[in-house]
Amino acid sequence: MISDQTTVMAGSAHYRARSLRRILILSGMTIALFLSFAVDLATGPANYPLADVIFALLNPSDASDQLRVVIWEIRMPVALMALTVGAALSTAGAQMQTILANPLASPFTLGISAAAGFGAALALVLGVAILPAFVEFIIPINAFLMAMATALIIHFFSRMRGVTVETIVLLGIALVFTFNALLALLQYLASEQALAAVVFWTMGSLVKATWSKVAITAIAVAIALPLFTRQAWALTALRLGDAKAESFGVNVQSLRLKTMLLVSMLAAIPVSFVGTIGFIGLVGPHIARMLVGEDQRFFLPASVLCGALILSATSVLSKLLIPGAILPIGVITALVGVPFFFSLIFASRRKSW
């Protein structure tokens, strides 16, 4: 019987066993991620045999031009974008949930994605640049600035006295509706061509991936992760409540602000490049939490891997569901992901959040 076992086992033995299991889970996820990435590269509307794909990967200079372009210029950026965007959004969601003490927090539910969508539409429909200096990147920059501003609004609102977990979610919902209404207004005013662009943008699609977008997203993740890792104990302590974390010597206010800034960046950059991809930022961390708990030393890598894996697998699905077509990935994450997520919740006996 399990309960008898735990009383006999010393706490440290139990802890060691649990840590080992978590390392195994993380390793398993890493392997699954590599597999998913490989499959993502191997699938697509142009049906190349697997051997050809592997050949083109290993010897790009010897492959035919067409094959090389498909693998290295089309599929590779998309597949890498899936990994980096998934990782960024999931990490952003995980830390939002941590610092706001709120299981419903994510870039999507708190209106950050909607704000980015509105920012992008401003550029697409009206040609308005929030930062006029960089006109060639007008769409991502608009989206980024709107997302960032929204994240900061949420942060400062959450620091006001008397603001509870519930009011933050309500504010998020209010922001979602506001930006969606503004977006609808822009769509109403838009030309047919601009309207099509806005609709496509808001659906979220990895097809817009380019090497430079992959690089920027990867850099954002590469900047944020070490900073989060350094604060792993403090961030975990936040989950015990502010009073407890403070009593442990954590500077709660400063940690929250720094984390929110990083989170805003992590949430805003992917959304500004690939459009609205919901669900990952909410569910990635929840699955990670079910698998490894909330010790950030495990929870953080698990969230990264989870987000990357989900989006990579979804990228594969988006190509397989209708042969010859690539569906917008934002649609798939919701349609396939939600039932999957619920099945996990019901299957999981342990209370997670």
Added chain:
Amino acid sequence: MVTTLRLEDLGTRYGRTEVVSGVSTPVLTGGDVIAVIGPNAAGKSSLFKRVAGLAKGSGKVHVETANYSRNTICYMPQDTGSNAVLSVYESVILAAKQGSSLRVQTDELARIDDILAALRISDLAARNLGELSGGQRQLVAIAQTLVREPEILLMDEPTSALDLHRQMEVLSFMRDIAKRQKIIVLIAIHDLNHALQYCDHAMAIRDGRMVAFGKCANVIDRDLLRDVYQVDGHVERNSLGHPHVVLRGPITGSSHTVEYLSERIAAQ
């Protein structure tokens, strides 16, 4: 070197309200166990936070110790509960490892095992925090505090959710540790008989000011009961020869008194 603590004219505000002011103590030395007594909202928690450096304010906290670190003064806040997916064991590691490396060493694990065993909560080690009762949470909070090896320990109502047996067990355990490891322990406590039994000194707080300080038996008397707690009572020798608080009832006419009484009743 024995640790010493002296508070000099300490004060702090919450928003614009002055919640603690002018608190000065004689020099307290390692091994002293001090009961911090007073009604609800008297400023006990605020005073603790000020001493621990978690609240800004006037005055000075003089600490002398061989090596001062972030764990020299530890404040154990009142229990708030958590729904984090963390085991009891992990939550204690968390307290021990703040500000240090990500890797947990074997000797650190052994120390946590010892602390859980000493508090007789080894069986809770693998439980998630959300599954604990109020009393269990308090014991875990004590473990989280002890694992940091403080030299000055500020405990905010550490026994409020414990049953009688556990209350006495924890208090005598804390007294024992204080004496053995020469720790200064300040305990905010409501039960004056426990204060008399387990603490050397008492510090009475009312409306943010220290109104009495001294040996427990000298501080806790008829006047204190009337002026600080607004209850009618006195202290007499019980059949064991120890001083014992006998309460007759609240002094009527004060809403404050009624609040305190209802809490006592609830606590029973």
